[in-house]
Amino acid sequence: MGQEPRVLVIIPAYNEAENIVHVVNHMMEVAPQYDYLVINDGSTDDTPNLCRRENFHYLDLSINMGIGGAVQAGYIYARKYDYDIAVQVDGDGQHDIAYLDKLLEPIDSGEADVVIGSRFLEKEGFQSSVTRRMGINILSALIWLVTGRRIMDVTSGYRAVNKMFIKIYSEDYPMDYPEPEAIVAAIMHLGRVKEVPVRMRAREGGISSITFKKSIYYMIKVTLAILICRMGYGVRRGKREDLQKPRGKEQGK
């Protein structure tokens, strides 16, 4: 590539008035060399006003579309303005910006197409509740079953992707609870998915989008979504279309 890749940090925010200013300021402090884009997903609280007042770079979605639609808007933006790498970071301060470079490194070196920040690789920081970890393990096993790849933290929304996947995700991104499905899509597009250990924090304010009551619905919905997503690709796997950089044969899948 030669010169420095252009990186866009996508920060979806739905009713994150308590966190968003802190998250963005922290981001500008720790990683000022990267562009960021807050995506206000039709928030009903002060989030859009704060973004305007603080002069943030932000997209203002006029309708609440859910995390998937918001993040996809970020990918469309990244594609439109020709970014090389896009990173998703939650707007609630759960994801530590300090790990950004660790996420970018495997993409920079051309070693991976999709890098997932995983809190379970080194078991540091906030580990989530026992029941939730159980749910994540089940989904992880399911993804392993249908794709043959073992990804530990399948619900992590801390993720970096290269240009090839900016294009793929801008065209088609899963909607309601998108993370596990997005991983299946990445594997099925023959993306090289890599997990790197990150430390996550408990939420700094506000409430998680997944309440305990919703978790049953979540499991059923996501299980179905993974199966349907996998079915959509059939037995035959697609061919990689990125021929910009010559590369050796794919090892494994």
Place this chain on the structure above:
Amino acid sequence: MIPATLRLTLIIAVICYFIMILYFLKQKALNLKYTLLWLVAGVVMGILIVVPELLVKIIRIFGIQDNMNGLFIFGIGFIIMILLSLTSIASRQNRKIRTLTQELAILDKRVRELEKTDSK
């Protein structure tokens, strides 16, 4: 065999049905694309009223003994199919709205930036 008066009632009903569809079309309250299905349904109903023996024959082919049962089964089947197609239309529109919202937000940002450089 259907009695003559019942047949007359049904024919009037089908005619009303067609008038309603044409009225909606004229008001542009229905897309012609989605109306075709309803028009075809009306034609089928008309044919069955004029030649009811046809219905009996079709029902026998499927192994249904009772004429009325057969009619209901076909009717319900048809309605389910229409509902399914409506759900798929709603999903498609959902997708289009999403794309519009995203594009709108990106344009909105561009406008804000242009206004900023303008006022300088």
